[in-house]
Amino acid sequence: MKRYQNIMGGLLGVLCATGAAHAATLTIATVNNPDMLQMQKLSPQFTKETGIKLHWVVLPENTLRQRVTTDIATNSGNFDVVTVGTYEVPIWAKSHWLDPMTGLPASYDVKDIFPSVRKGLSYKGMLYALPFYAESSVTYYRTDLFKKAGITMPKHPTYKQIAEYAAKINDPAKGVYGICLRGLPGWGENMAYIDTLVNTYGGRWFDMKWQPKLDSAAWKNAVTFYVNLEKKYGPPNATSNGFTENLALFSQGKCGMWIDSTVAAGTLWDPKTSKVAHDVGMVDAPVAVTPKGAHWLWAWSLAIPKSTRKEADAKKFLEWATSKQYLALAGKTFGWVQTPPGTRISTYDNPNYLKAAPFAKMVKHAILTADPNDPTLKKVPYVGVQFVAIPQFEGIGTEVGQQIAAVLAGQKSVEAALKQAQSSTARTMKEAGYH
Template sequence: MKKHIAYAFGGIAAGLFGLMASASAETLTIATVNNPDMLQMQKLSPQFTKETGIKLDFVVLPENTLRQRVTTDIATNSGNFDIVTVGSYEVPIWGKSGWLTPIKGLPASYDVADIFPSVRKGLSYKGSLYALPFYAESSVTYYRKDLFKAAGITMPAHPTYKEIEQYAAKVNDPAKGIYGMCLRGLPGWGENMAYFDTLVNTFGGRWFNMKWQPRLDSAAWKNAANYYVNIEKKYGPPNVTSNGFTETLALFSQGKCGMWIDSTVAAGSLWDPKTSKVAADVGMVDAPIAVTPKGAHWLWAWSLAIPKTTRHKADAMKFLQWATSKNYIALAGKTFGWVQTPPGTRISTYSNPNYIKAAPFAGMVKKAILSADPTDPTLKKVPYTGVQFVAIPQFEGIGTEVGQQLAAALSGQKSVDAALTQAQAATGRTMKEAGYK
């Protein structure tokens, strides 16, 4: 009898879990995010079934919901998930806590040495892997070459935030449904804060000083927050606080954005005429800088991990190896076009002539990923690692709270100063309760 593995993606009603369990004696449940590359993974899953005899069912949820459900499940040992989609923030922390199964005994054919060292390191604790990367990313500036040409301006290879604001004003044309700058506004430590953290970094700010005291009321934070709020109010789309990565990708793909600063993983979708109306007019340059280049672009890997609570480690490991392998990357390239293949994880991808030919952005993406340094993310010294996050367990709650305050300022519910004052106070309370001071 073939095993039935259901891959569920966060936020499913308890009744559905029960229904799936009753349909199969052995059911594995996986949580994942509704990003384009994961949707492709779902479409390719019949090939895994063909190779292994293991059936797969998929249910997909937005990023914030996924994170909440997975974190709750892992922290409470509920055991609803057998495979989880997690990132560079969670993996070392959860590995240290003993919540994840170490990745051991990978076959030579998997070629773990082919994974970029910085990506491997971000998914490890004390030298042991606790997840395998599905795709990795940094951040860059996307822009519309046709709009820039029509406005008589040229995007430099290394723009400053002052220049970016000037360009946003010149290409902004809301009467035609074109907005000068599209940025994430949806509150969440991995949504608006993922971008905003890089803005704070390059403006010379930091989350904590060397004594773990919050610095959210500093001049650098205020300068970054005022820049963010002002550029989106003047040149951003309406209802920006509803837009996360997925929504902003859709806006740019539909031709509604003059610029967008965000993940390098979006390049595959933006350059593909099948998914982007502006594929012929997309340009890419480095993420902008303000005071310092440190921490101006992030490093992240969406990855697959196995909770310790699973009863089906061997079967779960089969899928992890399949979905993160060289063969999967080749399968995705042949099926969806090489421009859409999962990026950022393997050295061999960036020497593959098929990918290089299809993805003119490949070299820049590789450079951005390799140059991001989570161990040195800020102008002033800090006691933490992480570019767009702080690698401590408390950050998930802190980042979410601060993201909500920032969204309130963006929507006009409160001033920037009031938002940061409340964010500083809330962060200070959390750190004190956690014993940091």
């Protein structure tokens, strides 16, 4: 009898464990961008198909990065799936913080992902995250305002032209600002844009000996231009505006121009989410003295931390959320114009998407021509257009972003801010053993 009870107890234990596994709940950390919010809305379909429940932690970009980095670095295990980008993935993979994306089924079709995106999410030839959407940067503008002002936006604008156009269409009395640019401090917020501006002005973060170059003429010229442009023709309180805030401003008809991520196009061209959907134009990101590094490359992606105990279920979610089937589901549910862009070759062969998204070919071109391996006019020892692919950059970029935000807020001069940025960056690099 006792033996029978033991056997039954063991069977019940197995059944309970199996039931628990099927009722697993994944905790997902993601950013509050429109495409991720759509993923959250579509996720009941994943639960319906798999039985796996999802708990969402949706955060602003800067907060997400802090929370996820701390959680992974301390091996806390609070998240089973994390949203990361092309900066973090190779660095975290090297530190053994992420599970590799091996054993993907043939139906997932890894080779359908753009090669440059795959490369950006790999370490030593192995993929460590799956891309949810990929992006470069472009110039958005209001075609109606340009027509009214009697000006024509060229396909390849210069920054000098951008300043001239901002002056002509700026009309704050009517709630329209000549230009909106990121001002919210953060290495992935204001610095993502400012990095491209510095690049095209001929600047760089470091020389070949890892000496910081933030007090160079190129940095001073770029930051001075940025601050003057924002102060003269930008919205008030610009230091509070990151990607999400500027997307809302442009969608509401408050920006004449906006230089930012290609991923915004789906929202801006959709009448359901944009008041100016019929009056939006898109051209290349502007150039100052060199086209090198004038537009960035980024992929918001999903990865599995080593600290999770739910690897198999987490991997199922990653495969689902980044698959061809998911892209089709998003297109049918929200309209093809809102399909997460920039990751798969097949998206840009899809007639439904191409018909709904007049910007598609240009976005593809911007993503494929951004070159993280050759981002600057002068040679550099690092990889990355709008970031430097070293662990120290998260702290360095955030500190420099705060210094530039202080200039924009009128708290210090460009010279004082860059002097402080140069000093703090040199100190960090010396402590890290770069020189």
